[in-house]
Amino acid sequence: MFVVKGHLDAGVLMMEAPSAYQDVMCSRVAIRKDDPAKTNPRFWDELFLMKVNLEYLEAKLTSLDGDEVVMIKENINSLFHHCVQALEEEHQIKVVNALQTLCALFRGVHQKNKSATGFDIINMLVGFDKADLRMKDLMESLDGLLCGDGSESLKSLCLKLLLCLVTVTDNISQNTILEYVMINSIFEAILQILSDVSSRGQHGYDAVVLLALLVNYRKYESVNPYIVKLSIVDDESTLDGMGMVVHQALTEYNRQYKDKEEEDHGGFFSTLTNMVGSMFIADAEEKLSVQTNEAILLALYEAVHLNRNFITVLAQSHPEIDMAATPVSTLPATPTTPLGTTPPSLDMLNNPELPLDPNLQTSNLLITFLKYSSIVMQDTKDEHRLNSARLCLIILTCIAEDQYADAFLHDDNMNFRVNLHRMPMRHRKKAAAKNIPSRPLVCAVLDLMVEFIVTHMMKEFPMDLYMRCVQIIHKLICYQKKCRVRLHYTWRELWSALINLLKFLLSNETTLLAKHNIFHLALQVVNLFNMFITYGDTFLPTPSSYDELYYEIVRMHQVFDNLYCMVLRVSTNVGQWKEPASKVTHALVNVRAIINHFNPKIESYAAVNHISQLSEDQVLEVVRSNYDTLTLKLQDGLDQFERYSEQPKETAFFKELVRSISLNVRKNVSLNTLSQDVLLKEFSSIS
Secondary structure (H helix, E strand, O other): OOOEEOOOOOOOOEEOOOOHHHHHHHHHHHHOOOOHHHOOOOHHHHHOOOOOOHHHHHHHHHHOOHHHHHHOHHHHHHHHHHHHHHOOOOOHHHHHHHHHHHHHHHHHHHHHOOOOOHHHHHHHHOOHHHHHHHHHHHHHHHHHHHHOOOOHHHHHHHHHHHHHHHOOOOOHHHOOOHHHHHHOOOHHHHHHHHHOHHHHHHHHHHHHHHHHHHHOOOOOOOOOHHHHHHHHOOOHHHHHHHHHHHHHHHHHHHHHHHHHHHHHOOHHHHHHHHHHOOOOHHHHHHHHOOOOOHHHHHHHHHHHHHOHHHHHHHHOOEEOOOHHHOOOOOOOOOOOOOOOOOOOOHHHHHOOOOOOOOOOOEEOHHHHHHHHHHHHOOOOOOHHHHHHHHHHHHHHHHHHHOHHHHHHHOOOOOEEOOOOOOOOOOOOOOOOHHHOOOEEHHHHHHHHHHHHHHHOOOOOOOHHHHHHHHHHHHHHHHHHHHHOOOOOOOHHHHHHHHHHHHHHHHHOHHHHHOOOOHHHHHHHHHHHHHHHHHHHHHHOOOHHHHHHHHHHHHHOHHHHHHHHHHHHHHHOOOOOOHHHHHHHHHHOHHHHHHHHHHHHHHHHHHHHOOOOOOOHHHHHHHHHHOOOOOOOOOOOOOOOOOOOOOOOOOHHHHHHHHHHHHHHHHHHOOHHHOOHHHHHHHHOOOO
16 A cells, blocks of 8 residues: 655655555554554554545545444544554654644544534544543643653644644533543643743744633533643743733734834825825724734733732833844744744743843733733624623723722822824824823823724614723722822823713614613713722812812713703613613713802903803912812712623633634644744654
């Protein structure tokens, strides 16, 4: 069937014909039910010295009918067994070919048996009676290869095989074979990769994505050991390594986006835009933000959500470097790899210490994440981008609830310039990066929330994202109130954004109520104003800030008046919105008291002084002079909030997200990333 020519011990291999390995695999294993070793005692010794034709083997397995599959079950079990045995070989070519054959088996059998149960697939691959032992041997071999001092190419191949194994089913929780990956954990091997600088540079990206997927295996149905272990990791080098991988992946995406943005806004495109207006800007931004990196974002979420020690990694400062100007040695990637989903360059991850330059400002993972969020949150018109924005806001929610993170965010001694991406709009100019002030990081978070609020008031209203934005703002203000942090922030921009949001809800009441409970969002917004009214003296930076709050409320009183009329109308009628509207009615009591108290005073002042329209300073003077006679009601619970909980509220979202990530990883993880020719050349050199 095949002839091996040359010296096998030297690894110089030639095949009788390009299809020799295919013929052996398909006729001897995938069609005939006899043991191929009966006619050739050295069959298994020689088989793994042959180059694997992955596509042919997968296709052959997929093409078999049901009866043929049953007939060759024992041979597939035998092939699987000998693949696992070959992983212990000293001859590296055998290990390479065994790993790739295993991948073809996993894919081919699953592809053929999509409708079968997980137990049927396990039986087809390894056999029920041998499954525990075979999978234990496989996982121990992979663990040994990952943790050993062997070839980096082999380690990469092991990770590709594991990613292949994890993602062969659309829903990873239906991948029953992962039970053996839970029992025979490779968690420590993943941590070892992340803690070592050199290993992290080579394999950190795949390791982090693999960990994120394993953490999500049946996480709502049983105790997942990877969740338990990740939650208690406290090794600094490991957590730093994980943070570095995530940071560089997000940095690379940000850089690619910036480069593409500059490319699309230069030359002919820029000229065309100037000629016909800015109608093309939205299209350009839409193209720029289509593909994001949910896998690495999921890894960041799991680290932040599960491990409180990881919060410190978010804050660790290092020089912000221009990756475009850095010599890189990139990993091979397929031409169709989406923007931002490739691993970062090796040089970036290999540098334990980045060069200090007094002209470079410091950065950290949180800053990079905020910049990334400002990109993906610009456009939420389809489900994919909507989910990316939702995940960013969930991560920010977890951060805003953490005491250590809040302390760092509000530290006045730790100031940064954060150049967030802003959606192009006709009525505003793009802010120059050099004009961005250096401020505590919480200002950038608030800026990001304000930016989202003012740019997404549209027909397809993203209610869920608005709720999350307002809740993040509320949690940050609760911390400021609790710790009496007087943040020097342009609060007027936030107040203006919130009032305009209420105005939008009023203008689109009928349309929005057909899909959303807008009263819930309105209540959250009104209670934010109540926080400022009731507790503003504990966290607003100056007395004049408090005056400006009242000025804005009085100046925009028509919006609050209209809101009150609307919720009063709904709450006095029988219907599904009666109760939520009634809550808004009660929440408006102090806002209305302020309006009803100061408006007559302002009108009287204007009449006495014969002024048709008062200036801002004159209105502020009236406000300052009439605080003493203002009566407000104390409202309870304004500084309380419900802490984030993934289950049950977010369960459906994460199940669908992980399914999407799994499909994308399966599509992009190809063993050809480390091409067979390269591997065979590496391990076939004559000693």
